[in-house]
Amino acid sequence: MIKAMIKAPRAPFVCLQCLQCRLVRPQRRQRLLRGSTTARLFSSSTLRYKSSTNPASINPGSDDIPILSRPPTAPKANIDIKHIRQNPALYEQTCLERNYKTQSAYPSRIIDLFAQWQTRQRDGRSMRERGNALRRQIANPTTIQHEDDETESGSGKTKPTATTTGGDVKTLSREQLIEEARTIKDKLSSIEEDEARLEAQMTELALAIPNLTSPETPRGDEPRVLSYINEQPEQVLPSSDRLWRSHVHIGSELGLLDFTGAATTSGWGWYYLIDEGAQLEQALISYALAVVTKQGSGWHQVAPPSIVYGHIAAACGFQPRDQNGEQQIYTLAQSTADAERGKPELCLAGTAEIPLAGMKADTLLEETDLPIKYIGVSRCYRAEAGARGVDTKGLYRVHEFTKVEMFAWTPPDADATAEVFDEMLDLQTEILQGLGLSCRVLEMPSTDLGASATRKCDIEAFFPSRRGPDRDGWGEVTSASICTDYQARRLATRLRGAAGAGGKLTYPWTVNGTALAVPRVLAALLENGWDETEMTVDIPECLRPWMDGREKIGWKHRRT
Template sequence: MESLAQDLPNLSSTHTPVGYTPEVVEYINDHPEPEPSKSDRVWRSHVHIGSELGLIDFGGAAQTSGWGWYFLLNDGAMLEQALVQYALSVAKKRGWRVVAPPSIVYSHIAAACGFQPRDQNGEQQVYTIEQADKDRAKPSLALAGTAEIPLAGMKANQTFEDVELPLKTVGVSRCYRAEAGARGVDTKGLYRVHEFTKVEMFAWTLPDNVEEEYFVTPAESTSESIFDEMLSIQKEILQNLGLHCRVLEMPTTDLGASATRKRDIEAFFPSRREKDDGWGEVTSTSMCTDYQSRRLHTRVRLDKANRKLDFPYTLNGTALAVPRVLAGILENHWNEHDYTVTIPEVLRPWMGGADKIQGDHHKHGTGSY
C-alpha cells in the first residue's frame, strides 16, 4: 500500500500548462545575435574556449574519473568561487540564511523528497553508497543530487511554530547525478556532468489553505510570494551576469513527482544553436505544497486554527548551478579578436578586480583543433 502511495505524484497547479509545451513568460536581456545571417560574430563552444585559455581539463578528468567529470583550472576555478559568492550575496541580502549541508543522505530522505533511484526511462538518477556487510542492517545511503534533499531532511520529524515561517535557507553543496544512458550522450562539455557545485534556495512556508478550504484560492499565499521571490533572485543573478534568458512556465509532463508548479529559466548557449535554438536550462523553481513535509513528518502548529498541527509547504529553486552558468559566461562573453573572456562586473570583486580572463598560449597551449 505504501509503495502504491509513493507512486502518486503531487497534483499540478492551475498555472501549469497541460501537455508537453512550456509557456514562455518573459525574456531577460537582449539576444546577442537576433539575426545570425547579418552577423559576423564568431561563436565558440565553452569546450574550445576553456581548453584554449587553460580553464577546463576534460582529458585529465576522463582518466581520473571517467566521462562526465572535469577539472576547473586557474581562472576557471576562481570563476566557480566567484559565482558561488555572488549568488550567496544576492540571496543573503534578501534575508535567506546560509547553510552548508552534508552531501550524503539516507535514501529514504531522498525518496521522501520525490527523488527515486530510477527515473521514468528506467535510468539511474541517484548514486547509492555500497554498505559493508556489517552495515547491511543500517538504512542505505545515497549522494545528494541537490542540496534540496539535505535541507528538507534538516527539519524532518520537527514541528515549527507558525511565527517561525516562512523560513528561507540557501545552501551551497556539491551535487551528484548518475544520469547514465540516453540523455547523457548528446552533451559535450559542462552541460551535463555527474558532479557540480550548486547554490540552492529552500523554504518552508505556512500552508495556503487551512481546514476545509482546499479548493478556495487563499487571499494571500506565502508560498506564492516566496515562489516569486525565488524567481526574482534568479532573474537578478542572470541579468547581472549578462546572459540572455527566457522564463518558462513548465507543462504537466515536465513536473517531477513533488512539484505542483515549476518555472525554469533557460539561457542562450551559442554552442547549442543546432539543438533547441541554443536554449538550455540554468535554473528551476518548484512549489511542492505539502508533498515533502507530509512524507518527512515536518509539521507546523497553527495558532489561528486553535493550535492545530498541519504540514508546511516547501519550495526549492536554483540560485546558481555553476557549470552551466560558467559555460554560458565563457560562450557569451568571448572576444574572438583578442582571445579573452570579459568577466561580468558583479563577479570582479571575487576575481581580484580583473575585467578579463586571458589565456597564455605559450604556457597553456593545447595544440591545434
C-alpha cells in the same frame, strides 16, 4: 530569531511479526492499531532503489505488492490516502499528464484495497465482540449468566449455545468456550495480518503517486514563456564553427578546463577547473550568496552535507519514474555487516534541496516562525542516465558540480507560498541579469514536473554553441518549484498554529529554487563573453571583486 524546533512525538512502532503475540492483550493491541498507519508498515531493512522494489514495478492488479521498507528511525510518512480515494479521477489524470502511466492505475487499486480492508475490519470487529463475551463468561460464569437472562428478551441475545447434528440446542461447556476462544484468537490474528498488509499496500501505492498539478502549469509538453532577461540574442545562425566556439573549445584553449584528465581519473561526465576557471567558480558562488543574503533578506546560509539517507532522498521525490528503475542518484555500497544490522542506506545528494529539506524532518515547526528560508552551497552528484549528444557536451551535463540552492518552508497557504516563490524568481533574475546573460523565464509544462512539484518555473540562458538548424540555443540554468505538503508529509515535518487548522497539527509547504548552478552558468559566460579576435573572455563586472579586479580572461591577461 527562529525559535528552537520541537521534536514531534513518534507514534509507536509496531512490528508486523509481533501482532500474533499481542493477541493475548486485545485492548493494548487495539490502542496500537489505532495509531499512525505507517508506524507499523515498515520493517528494519533499508530502502533500495531497485526495479524489484520500485513502485513503478508494482502490478496494480496484483495482491502481492512489494513494500518499500524503511528503517524504524525514518520519519513516519502520513499520506492523505482518503483524499486519493475520494478523488481517484483527479489523481489518475495527474499521473497521465506527467507521464506517470503506471502510477495512473494506483488510485483505483487503492480503492479496491480499501474495500478489502473494510471487510477485514468488519470481520475483526465481530470476532472481537464474540471474543470479549467469551472471556467474560469464562472469567465469571455466574455474572454473564445473569447478564444473559436480563438481555435475552430485550435484545434477542441468547446464552452461549451450539447446535447439535440432530438440531437440538445445548449450552456450551467451559472447555468448549475455551476452545472457541482459541479458534477466534487464531482467526483474529489472520484478519489483523491482512489488515496490516492491505494498509501497507495502500500506503506504498500512495507514496508513488506524484503531487497534484497547479492550475498555473500548462498541460502537455510545451512551456509557456513568461518574460525575458536582458537583451535577446540575434536571430542568426553561426556562419562557422569558429565564430561561435563552444565553452569546451574556449575553456580548453585558455587552459581553464581539462576533460581529458578527468576522463582518465573518473570517467566521462567529470572535469577539472583550472586557474581562472576554478577562481570563476568561487566568484560565482560568492556573488550568488551576496545577492540572496543581503541585509534584511531573511535568508540564512547553511553548509549542508552531501551524503544523505536513501529514505530522505525518496521522501523528497527523488526516485525513478520509469519501470526500468534507472537511477538519477548514486547510492553508497554497504558492507555486509552494516546490511545485516539494518543500517540505513546512504546516497550522494543530487541537490542541496534534499539535505535542506531533511533538516526539519520529524520536527514540529511554529507558524509564527514561517517562512523559514535557507540557502546552501553544496557539491551535487547525479548519475544523469539518458542519451548523450551535442546538447549535453562539456559542462552542460556532468556528474558532479557545485550549486547554490534556496529552500523554504511556508504556511500551507497558496498566497503566502506564491510570495516566497516569486521572491526566488526575482533573486534568480537579479543574479542572471547582473551576469549579463540573455535569458527567458518559462512556466514549465506538466510533463516536465517531477514527483514533488506542483508548479515549476525554469530560466534558460542562451548558449551560442547550442544554436543550429533544429536547435534554438536555449539551455536551462535555474529552476524553482512549489511542492505544497508533498515533502513535509513524507518527512514528518509538522506545523502548529496554522490559520484555519483549528488548533490541529498540519503540514507546512516547501519551495525550492536554484540560485546558481556553477557549470552551466560558467559555460554560458565563456561562450557569451568570448572575443574571437583577442582570444579572451570578458568577466562580468559583478564578478570582478572576486576575480582580483580583472576584466578579461586570456593568456595575455594571466598573472604568473
